[in-house]
Amino acid sequence: MDWTRYAVYWAPEGRLGALGAAWLGWDIHRGRAVNPPAANAPKARRYGFHATLKPPFRLAEGRSEEDLAEAARAVARSLPPTPIGVLSVSRDHGFLALRPSLRDPVARAAERFVSRLDEFRAPTAGTGRRDRRFDGLTPRQRGMLLRWGYPHVMDDFHPHLTLSGSSPSDDLVRKAGRHFDGTAGAERSIRDVSLVGEDSDGFFHVIEKLHLGPPSSG
Helix, strand or coil, X not given: CCCXXXXXXXXXXXXXXXXXXXXXXXXXXXXXXXXXXXXXXXXXXXXXXXXXXXXXXXECCCCCHHHHHXXXXXXXXXXXXXXXXXXXXXXXXXXXXXXXXXXHHHHXXXXXXXXXXXXXXXXXXXXXXXXXXXXXXXXXXXXXXXXXXXXCCHHHCCCCEEEEEECCCHHHHHHHHHHCCCCCCCCEEECEEEEEEECCCCXXXXXXXXXXXXXXXX
């Protein structure tokens, strides 16, 4: 399939992943709809249940998907399994998300993917100072957008798994708490991440799962 953009996500599998797919109505691993979704979040649905490590980007001219995949595998091999603590339903920055209790280990992993895969990112078009994407950003975030193609990376990275659009209702917050009850509160580590691609309809699919750490022997 020809992908319009690529990204690196932590896309949970197992019970948590199944709950996330049911909540948003899109199974990013199988590339199919899960109907009816538990929440009405059409924008979040397209991206699938995930935490972003390398934000979506268009592939640079002259670079291939296999080049990108090999580089992503190398970054994954250089990283240890990453503890995230426990997840909790949180309403923050205007939307609803599952947020891990540990930020720094995930931030270090995300920084490595962002920086080491940047050579594969096509230059961001239209980033003049009057670009509306600068609206509401701090000077540092504007610098991140210009340098890395996205404002919320490096020091401004806050890991989360998006569950809603903007301004979620109190009822939706309670519904999310019930939906993820019994799974979100467990101590977790990220052991695999995924190279993902966006299809022509704007939905993301897992292209390849990447194991963190060196290949196991035997």
